[in-house]
Amino acid sequence: IKTTDTEIAQLLDVAELISRLEAVMGEFSQRGAGLVQPVRSVVPLQKHGGFLGLMPAYLAHEDILCTKMVAFYQREQGSSLPTTQATVLLFDPVSGVVSAVMDGEVITARRTAAVSAISAKLLMPRHAEILCLLGSGHQAVSHYEVFTQAFTFKEVRVWSRSKERAEEFARAAGGPVTVCPSVKEAVEGADVIVTATNASEPLLFGKWVKSGAHVAAVGACRPDWRELDDDLMRDAVVYVDSREGAAAESGDVILSGAEVFAELGEMINGSMPAQRDKTTVFKSLGMGIQDAVSAKLVYDKWKSQQ
Numbered sequence: 001i002k003t004t005d006t007e008i009a010q011l012l013d014v015a016e017l018i019s020r021l022e023a024v025m026g027e028f029s030q031r032g033a034g035l036v037q038p039v040r041s042v043v044p045l046q047k048h049g050g051f052l053g054l055m056p057a058y059l060a061h062e063d064i065l066c067t068k069m070v071a072f073y074q075r076e077q078g079s080s081l082p083t084t085q086a087t088v089l090l091f092d093p094v095s096g097v098v099s100a101v102m103d104g105e106v107i108t109a110r111r112t113a114a115v116s117a118i119s120a121k122l123l124m125p126r127h128a129e130i131l132c133l134l135g136s137g138h139q140a141v142s143h144y145e146v147f148t149q150a151f152t153f154k155e156v157r158v159w160s161r162s163k164e165r166a167e168e169f170a171r172a173a174g175g176p177v178t179v180c181p182s183v184k185e186a187v188e189g190a191d192v193i194v195t196a197t198n199a200s201e202p203l204l205f206g207k208w209v210k211s212g213a214h215v216a217a218v219g220a221c222r223p224d225w226r227e228l229d230d231d232l233m234r235d236a237v238v239y240v241d242s243r244e245g246a247a248a249e250s251g252d253v254i255l256s257g258a259e260v261f262a263e264l265g266e267m268i269n270g271s272m273p274a275q276r277d278k279t280t281v282f283k284s285l286g287m288g289i290q291d292a293v294s295a296k297l298v299y300d301k302w303k304s305q306q
């Protein structure tokens with residue numbers, strides 16, 4: 001089959017996705033033989049300010065064989081082209097035949113937000129009231145959608161480099177969103193902060209972050225890119241999706257020298273604690289296994305409707 005982002009948006013249910021992602025992230029952190037997922041292969045395109053990422057995964061228990069190919073470009077402000085363009089291939093693992101070719105933008109946006117929601121569920125302060133989104137692009141939109149579906153906040157704030165974009169974001173959101181003029185004002189007193197920008201220098205500073213807040217850091221996916229400053233990285237308890245991925249790709253982890261406390265999956269398995277009372281950072285980079293379970297959910301739902 002060949003499925004488009006429009007179809008996938010209808011088929012990929014957030015609650016089902018969260019439950020499948022929790023299971024697979026837990027399994028990943030056990031490092032069993034049933035799950036094969038190398039760290040993303042990255043082909044840098046220095047000449048064009050981008051890279052091509054290859055993200056294969058095999059999940060033996062459910063017999064899911066999948067790969068995503070994702071092109072990522074740091075665009076000029078105002079460019080009409082998307083930053084991230086992706087295609088997901090699902091294979092029949094018995095024969096190697098390709099069973100589905102899927103657009104990858106919705107899968108990428110929704111599964112990333114769903115993984116951040118799992119981290120927030122475990123790490124955000126009890127009775128969290130204020131959600132703050134830094135950035136107003138695809139990931140900010142999907143994080144808004146998933147977080148407001150999974151949790152109830154009294155206030156949602158957005159900050160973006162472009163005030164017009166932030167205002168557009170607020171208008172398009174399904175509920176009230178406060179547009180903030182600066183990062184500092186946006187994050188002051190926030191319980192949950194999502195950083196979803198293409199910044200390569202820190203824009204979120206520890207001195208602005210409320211003690212006990214939870215930060216889901218989604219951008220800065222190259223070893224020399226940052227969204228968070230050293231103070232925040234060193235003072236917070238740092239969780240990652242994959243230790244190997246973070247050591248290879250996260251500028252926030254590598255350049256700050258911060259210690260990684262645990263993987264999300266270790267918290268899910270109960271082998272490492274969720275330090276909810278401390279300031280926490282979940283550094284997300286994205287993993288092939290997340291795309292694999294998402295693609296399988298889409299494929300099964302599509303088949304059940306034929």
Ligand SMILES: NC(=O)C1=CN([C@@H]2O[C@H](COP(=O)(O)OP(=O)(O)OC[C@H]3O[C@@H](n4cnc5c(N)ncnc54)[C@H](O)[C@@H]3O)[C@@H](O)[C@H]2O)C=CC1
Pocket residue numbers: 072082083084108112135136137138139140160161162165196197198199200203217218219220221284285286287
């Ligand atoms: N952790 C994960 O699994 C994934 C992470 N990402 C990352 O998420 C980030 C956002 O992706 P999208 O929302 O798809 O991109 P997008 O292009 O739709 O939105 C990017 C946002 O960042 C802002 N921005 C760009 N440069 C900036 C700068 N220097 N300072 C402050 N803001 C800046 C833009 O104004 C826009 O609001 C990217 O860094 C991407 O690498 C993307 C997919 C998966």
Ligand SMILES: O=C(O)C1=NCCCC1
Pocket residue numbers: 053070072084108221285286287
């Ligand atoms: O996991 C992904 O997919 C991506 N992560 C970092 C940026 C490109 C897409």
